[in-house]
Amino acid sequence: MPDQQLLSGDEAVAHAAFDAGVALGTGYPGTPSTEILEAFSALGGRAQWAPNEKVALEVGLGAAYGAVRALVTMKHVGLNVAADPLFTAAYTGVTGALVVVSADDPGMSSSQNEQDNRRYGIAAGLPVLEPADAQEAYDLFFTAVELSERWKLPVLFRMTTRVCHAKSLVRPRGRRETPRPGHFERDIAGRVMIPSNARPAHRRLRAKLAEIAAWAEEAPLNRVEARDPALGLITDGVAYLHAAEAAPTASVLKLGLVHPLPLEKLRRFAASVERCVVVEEGDPVIADALRAAGIAVESKPEMYRFGELDVARVRRIVARDTSPEPAPPRGKPPELCPACPYHAAYAALKKLDCIVAGDIGCYSLGALQPYQAMDTCVAMGAALGVGLGLRHALPPEQARRVVSVIGDSTFVHSGITGLAEAVYNPPPTGHVVLVLDNGTTAMTGQQEHPGTGRTLDHAPTAQLSIERLAEAMGVPSVTVFDAFADPAGFERLLAERLAAPTLSVIVARRPCILAAADIRKWEKAGAERRAAQACLAQAEE
Template identity: 65%
Template sequence: MTGERLLLSGDDAVALAALHAGVRLGTGYPGTPSTEILETFDQLGGHAQWSPNEKVALEVGLGSAFAGARTIVTMKHVGLNVAADPLFTAAYTDLVGGLIVVSADDPGMASSQNEQDNRHYARAAALPMLEPTDSQQAYDFTWLGFEISERWKIPVILRLTTRVCHAKTVVRPRPALQTPPEPGFRRDVPARVMIPAYAKPAHLRLRQKLAEITAWNETEGPHQLTAGDARLGIVATGIAAVHAREAAPEASQLTVGLTYPLPLERIRAFAEGVERLVVIEEGDPVLVESLRAAGIPAEGKPEMYRFGELNVARVRRILASDTSPEAVPPKGKPPELCQGCSHRGVFETLRDLNCIVSGDIGCYTLGVLPPFSAMDTCVCMGASIGVGLGMRHVLPEEQARRVVSVIGDSTFVHSGITGLAEMVYNPPPTGHVVLILDNGTTAMTGQQEHPGTGRLLDHSPTGKISFEALAESMGVQNVHVVDSQKIETLRELVIDLLARNETSLVVTRQPCVLAAPKIRFYEKANAEQRATETCAADVVD
């Protein structure tokens, strides 16, 4: 591929760069818009694997980096919340192999429950952050991220956004690394064991690293200066920089690539050369507030442009200080559960039984919409069980007995197991009922595997978690498995369990209607492989 002109999405560009840069392990949890990075990395021949959740993915990635291997960990923006615990302490450690943490933000919430701006994490965790504007920079910044990570022995956050992840632009790859370093363990307790005695000097080292990175960013950082009319200067980052170039091609523009720590003196010099300085950034006013705090006079966007994605038309309005109402976009077709979806009967049952439904993240979240209207809360991955238990503890008994927690199979593995532990440990007086809607895949993000399917990222066979056996071993009093299509059986079972003062788990099992043909294909291929291996063993014997 070297020397070719390739048309790649940002996700694919990161995957290709990871392969070329000698990444030995890619870990993550599927989440739009980041999912395709590991899938493409696997297809290109890299070693990629799905973890139960983002926290585990980052911990595995840290172990790989401690062992001297270049490693990439991928997740969407809300996934970084889950991984934040190891992330903040990882900043204190000294890595051997380069480690890139991809945070794929979703301005406009195309497929997310919030619109958080993960640039805040760079400052909070004190980690360098790179923000590419297109696929070429996604490719180049992945290489650069490893170079920064290994030079300063620090994790690097690569922040993408939905538009960069999924839009395709031309990429010219560089030659692949021919001899990546061989992993090997070297003991370094003060740099990796973060007890207070070692963490205190580690924090001082971290701040020194940031000071050095700042100095490097001022003189050598990945920034692009476009000379133009001095009457208007624009400082921009990420995809917003592309919109700004099209909206005001005559303006002078400084596009910042390493956005934390900022090259404030370089920006200050740029600001002194223009009459009016405007910051164009998606999401929160992170950059403009940093400039103002440094004494650099800069205009930011009006509050109304804090929400949703920017585009060329919106940037033109920002530059014109136009705060008149924006045109309301035409309404699209509302999402709905697929025809034949195994979740439909479950939500019909819960609706007809007038249950109070504590919901979760996944396809089944669509149970909130008509004709089901059978979901009352949805906060984050795994929250359904804890939220349901909270309502059970405080509601009057008549209402408490109507509360049911609904969670998907992949989501249960991600962060529902601890909720089940909470149910066993602190059971409400009326008990509780949890439904795992097991459709055999991570359906919402594109039908990826998880620890409950018995298949790895590449669909080859592996160990499989049994939800019912897990629940029984944890001490749940009633554990049942039912076919999602047997609506009357499910209805009678739920009525019975709601009347008990006991803890209950019901696994409703039916493959996703879209994934079922693929699942049958994978299982048949794996069975044939096992049969071939068995026959070969017989011959050897």
């Protein structure tokens, strides 16, 4: 291994996980976190895509109950999906290490919101670490493992788009720990969270957090850089690098652990400078906590809560400049690929004047020109529930125009329960669910999912059939159709289903144009592997 490597933050986390002997990495692809598990797999780590983030966290939690080290990755909105097990996992704790990466997206480069997931650590009662660059992402991962194993808690590892994707030199440790063998020890009182067990578990959690806060007072990951006492900056994550360039003479307290906070260390630092400003990206999480503790600090003006920080914006914060910021240059709007198989579907939706409850994926671009054929887009899987709600609420002549549009990966992620709702509580006018199946998780870079029949490394596995699942759930009308090959036929089919007072699912299936060649290659390799396995089995008989 070379002394230094040029790595992104995502790649640095993957290298750290590999070197730390993580036995299992699992997650759901979502920018800016996707490359972590892909890089971990390429290094030789055991990595797998889960159907959604909740399942990924539960799998990682089970592995950590089994005394091994586990990594779970997702983008920030994915933690919303995984929040249910996350909060209770703080009570149960873990036996091995469990590191949960939340990759936030300030500025919404590829997201529907810019929530600040440091708040999840506070709400759930979990330690939160935040690296500033790739080297620190590598180093702090080992700290996360240490904290998790020492206090038997999951650790939230918060990254942001800039840290995930920016590359810098990383000096790895140069040695790898072998993944530990798993073992299970029964602990019913500690892991079965019925109320009689959960009440004392909550008290144990708060005691652990108090211990971590005391440890954080002297921990080297929270460090003071004493310079000019006229100005002190308290900062975390990538904002530290911006602050260091924007105000090079200022004293700085750089936080690596952002929850629980080392309040006494912060109090002493604030008292040591004439003016103390908190420079943080996203919500004023640290500033609010310090002011609630009676520590005199300035928070950034509200206008800097939105989008990413950079050196120029930090200079404005320090200068208390609240004048209007220059408008960013206009970029080229995104659009569907010219040969995208979704074009025919959106042309028909637009022509038939459908009310489209949409979802998250490449097909979200159908909301833009030239189609403008998507009316709602809320969250993964919401197309079905929102579409059903519209069907229930609207007068019949409008209700019959409502279509739920969802992609194949998103359907597996969180659309199945929506389809169960459609079967269980069908609207009087029926409903049409259009699954745009391009054979991949296209938006995040052509990753696999249970409906592709291939694992994270593209090896063949069991394949979930969307149409057979719909039939098994009791959908009376299920059709698979290639809209790209027969646009006119698809339009007729869609019009027919809209007029029918029953629930119907249309699977518009054609491979993503960007992934089609690779899909053919992987399918051929899979067929050859299965043939070889069959020959070997026959020879053994």
